[in-house]
Amino acid sequence: MNGTLRPQPSDVVRLDAVRKIYRGSKNRVAALDGVTIGLRRGSFTAVMGPSGSGKSTFLHCAAGLDQPTSGSVWLDGVDLAGLRERALTKLRRDRIGFVFQAFNLLPALTVVDNVTLPLRLAGRKPDRAEVDEVIERVGLAERRRNRPGELSGGQQQRVAIARALITKPAVVFGDEPTGALDTHTAREVLGLLREAVQWAGQTIVMVTHDPVAAAHADRVLFLADGQLVGALDQPTADQVAERMTHLGAWAQQRSTRPATQGTAHGRHA
Numbered sequence: 001m002n003g004t005l006r007p008q009p010s011d012v013v014r015l016d017a018v019r020k021i022y023r024g025s026k027n028r029v030a031a032l033d034g035v036t037i038g039l040r041r042g043s044f045t046a047v048m049g050p051s052g053s054g055k056s057t058f059l060h061c062a063a064g065l066d067q068p069t070s071g072s073v074w075l076d077g078v079d080l081a082g083l084r085e086r087a088l089t090k091l092r093r094d095r096i097g098f099v100f101q102a103f104n105l106l107p108a109l110t111v112v113d114n115v116t117l118p119l120r121l122a123g124r125k126p127d128r129a130e131v132d133e134v135i136e137r138v139g140l141a142e143r144r145r146n147r148p149g150e151l152s153g154g155q156q157q158r159v160a161i162a163r164a165l166i167t168k169p170a171v172v173f174g175d176e177p178t179g180a181l182d183t184h185t186a187r188e189v190l191g192l193l194r195e196a197v198q199w200a201g202q203t204i205v206m207v208t209h210d211p212v213a214a215a216h217a218d219r220v221l222f223l224a225d226g227q228l229v230g231a232l233d234q235p236t237a238d239q240v241a242e243r244m245t246h247l248g249a250w251a252q253q254r255s256t257r258p259a260t261q262g263t264a265h266g267r268h269a
């Protein structure tokens, strides 16, 4: 594995030997199996891998939504294992932005009120100029007073992006942020995320199944069976698709092998 993936103290997200084991009545699944990685501030990272490879678990552990079974996660210099639930909730609210496949906007609130909600929940007074700027950046200046039901899917995802950016978080985590959008709209939304990296120095980590989406990132990380098995810098969609085809075939082979005793990696035995 490329040595530059080793976490550095300056990295905004650091995972060190992270394992996440799920225990069922009959089996154990190692959803993450010794993941060590550092993500640079101001970088755009895509996380890919076959179904069940651990992408969501990676995102949840990195964002403090789930606790690793062992290993450590550092976010913006804070060791998440040292935080109680309340402090963790505060850290997620103050330092992390989320963009999901389902836009998760509040239907009764206007665009402006949806965007400023995280600030108000944190007891912070929205700065008018900053709110205007972020809404303008995502191209919704004319839609400030509209409600989500009056917007297209792409516009709703733009609101969600503005809402994620408004707190100036250390990291924005995206879980299939373009999964519900058509190709053209998805490209616009990805362009917007890319711009946020450029104009705001925003760090973004995005799970995706789509090689075209992943090609908007600076680096793609590949997971298979809960392990980090490779990375591509400045990827093209074709390179990503090719790597995924190999990983898919490999995962397929493993899943058709007779189950062995012990821990299943990224799949149920």
Ligand SMILES: Nc1ncnc2c1ncn2[C@@H]1O[C@H](COP(=O)(O)OP(=O)(O)OP(=O)(O)O)[C@@H](O)[C@H]1O
Binding pocket: 022, 023, 029, 030, 031, 049, 050, 051, 052, 053, 054, 055, 056, 057, 058, 265, 266, 267, 268
């Ligand atoms: N709460 C849970 N309980 C038991 N097993 C789980 C749980 N969550 C995930 N797993 C298992 O952990 C492994 C990794 O799951 P994860 O959802 O992280 O994969 P993924 O790469 O995001 O998959 P997909 O692309 O299908 O969404 C899978 O084998 C999954 O079945």
